[in-house]
Amino acid sequence: MMYLSSILLLAGLLAAAASFFYTLYSIFWNALRIPEKKIKMGLSIGRRIYLTIRNVLLQGKLFKDSSGGIMHALMFWGFVAFAGYSATFFARGIVPSYQLIPAGLFKDVLFLTVDIFALIVIVDVGYAVLRRWVIKVPRYQGYNGFEASFILFLVATLMVTYYALGVLRLDGVSAGITGAIMEGIPASYTPISGFFASLFPGISGSSGLDLYWILYGIHAIDFIVFLAYIPTSKHLHLVAAPLNVLLSKDTKPAQISLIDFEQQKRFGATDIRDFSWKDYMDFYSCTECGRCTYNCPAFLTGKTLSPRDIIWDLRKVVMEEGPKLRHAGIEEKDKILTPVIGEPISEEDLWSCTTCMACVEQCPVMIDHVEKIVDMRRSLVLNQGKAPKETIETYTNMEMYGSPWINDPSTRGDWAKDLNVNILSESQNDDFDILYWVGCVASYDRRNQDIAKSIVKILQKAGVRFAILGSEEKCTGDPAKRTGNEYLAQNLATANIETLNRHKVHKVITGCPHCFNSLKNDYKEMGLEMDVIHHTEFINQLISLGKIDLKALESDDKEKFTYHDSCYLGRYNKIYEEPRTIIKTVTSNFEEMEMNKSKGLCCGAGGGRLWMNENVGTKISHKRMEMADKVNATTVVTACPYCMIMLDDARRVMGKDEKMQISDISEFVASRLVQN
Amino acid sequence: MPLNIIVLIKVIPDLEQIKANASTGEVQTDRIPLRLETLSENAIEAAVQLREKHGGKVFGLIFGKQESAPLMKKAYAMGVDEGTVLTGYGENNPMHTAEVLCQKIRTMQFDLIISGNQSADTYTGLLPGIISSKLNINLLSNALTLSIDQATITVRSSLDRKIQNLSSQLPAIVSVTQETNQPRLPPVMQIMAAGRKQIVTEAAQVADTANVKRISNKAPKSERRKQLFEKTDEGIVAIVKAIKEEIR
């Protein structure tokens, strides 16, 4: 019996391992041979290890959804401990006298951990079943029900047979078997097994032995099936996700790479060769958990865009076309690879994205959806000249006028004419310490000019020596870049960088998070190093340095403030606290809306959406205003001209203009400056 | 049947940026960026679509000034295969423009000429008709759709309140409207290829007969009240009140 079981075990394990590694081989072949997109990988080892410890071992990113997160973390830790058990199980099963882990305290403690975690895993499985099929947590619905139930079944069986074998051991059934698992572990180190043993009448003799071998067989087969099944299912993430975190890129998430138009031949992502190997790791790591989709503003307001589907669809194409390419030979790409846009990924979905980064922020395995979406937009715009009609008009304007709207560029600085501001296009007087980058929206949009004027008022009050570029300032290119028109974006950036260098600008303050992100991150990639500060940070500094004083609010009980996070300030640049600190220096009557800070709901304007029509479902901005209404806010404070346009419009259209106003943080501060 | 299509392209100063001297009313067009007239873009798009369907070549013709030449690049990027810029444009004079263009066209092999039905800087709308008569070919005006079968062109022509089908033997001249199509955004490959393409410039061979005289082209005087309604929420009511007072 012993002999036979050794051989069967070895054969089963080898077969499972062969299938496991063959699948892995083919998957990694795809990832290493098909992609042509190059990426930067300069991240330091230390940082990689930090990220891996935080996000894999400690399961850091999972806790953004607390209940599901805790469950997954426990499951993960349970499995890590269980791996030790399984290794011992197979080692002793194949070579009965072999001690993989020498007897002693370590082994005892390991088995104690296993004994406790196995129970937690069983409870977890029960909880997962409850969430999926009883409570019906929306983000799981409609996704791979069979696969999920099969995996849960395997896991549960593995744990149940573990306990059953443990109970039989305590009954003394396996005492005579040399390779029996757990022999030698003190009974006190398997307390849960002990508890179960106390529930059942003892069993012994040949019927006990038969039962032992049956359970032993089920446990072994279960493990073998699990091993073989992993790489073909969404549980590939068990292998891919830790690797994906360890191999994180050097660039910030959602940072859109540059295109070298002289060197590169293919622009954007048309088929699966146009992604990077790292993107493939992203596809393989996706667990289909749906956190991305259920935080996506487009999805939440009834659009068909689902970031999970984008990742999963691309993965499916890779899994389908990869093997074909492997058989036909890598040179056959042109024949075998088919465009991913249209089918399975619709153009409409690509244009629905606001590039808000909520998906990226929520994804537990650090998948970057935004970069892929913009890459596919690039394919449409740069190769086929395809974009929504409004977007094409925006491009023409940016090209002609250096602004997304039709505006005479010579009037760009007109709003500041009577404010005693150094307008560089007129004065050419480079005697200033800091440049105030106004941006298109605050330069031309009537409502937003008030933001610009407030910023001027604050800077002047604090005695800051600043200047604006006036008609020499052009759109930073953000709306072009995020809609995929990298060519136009680079032209605008090049012109602006030339202007900034000519005026020897080293420090910039801006009131627009989109300009802020472009100047700070996109321009940096193009070689421009400047100190770029958003006005929320700057004003906060001025207050803490005592350069400006604010009046405390008097009518505190009548007014209620809330703050709407801008995606490009918050998730993109991690500025969450400064605006809140500023508001709280004036009033304590502040309440957060639901979905705030890193979970903040987009206003709907990013990714060039400010200039596109939003005809499907509810308007994102309206959903946001409902949230503001729920906390009875009288003033929604913003820190972004895009948000200002969207929310101010929503407020009017929804008939809330009587009771609610939108105020930029600069207006909030400028109207409360203490004059002394 | 592969087609030789000539598309007539007009370069104009960007009208959004034209300013009038406040005291003299004189219109300042110097140092204003130039652009392709939007209807010329519709014409290019129509020509390129026909070429994509039937094969052949699209030839762009600009009658303008030396400064207009770089604008041919945009036409190339949009799909024009070859182009010539005729220089020597002075004032708006459709007879003269037609004669210059026809002289060039007579030296060329063509099946079809496409142009915008007018242009935003002068709005005469005369050019397609004059060319039609000078070259003695049919004009199919205000075409919403264009289709070619053998050597016959058929268009859906938009009249004021009516749409009618017109067809003619080739060669012919067709004028298009803004509704005809949505001019394409040039793909980057084509923009870059356009940058490397040659632009031929030739001096126009016909002297301006100066049979059109400009009497005046001054901006009407407008006196601004400069009233600013700061509170946007009260806007409409306040503005209505102000207007009522004004017209009383």
Ligand code: SF4
């Ligand atoms: S970036 Fe925002 S809008 Fe785009 S897919 Fe992600 S969550 Fe949705």
Ligand code: SF4
């Ligand atoms: S992309 Fe990330 S968040 Fe979205 S389903 Fe996959 S693992 Fe979950």
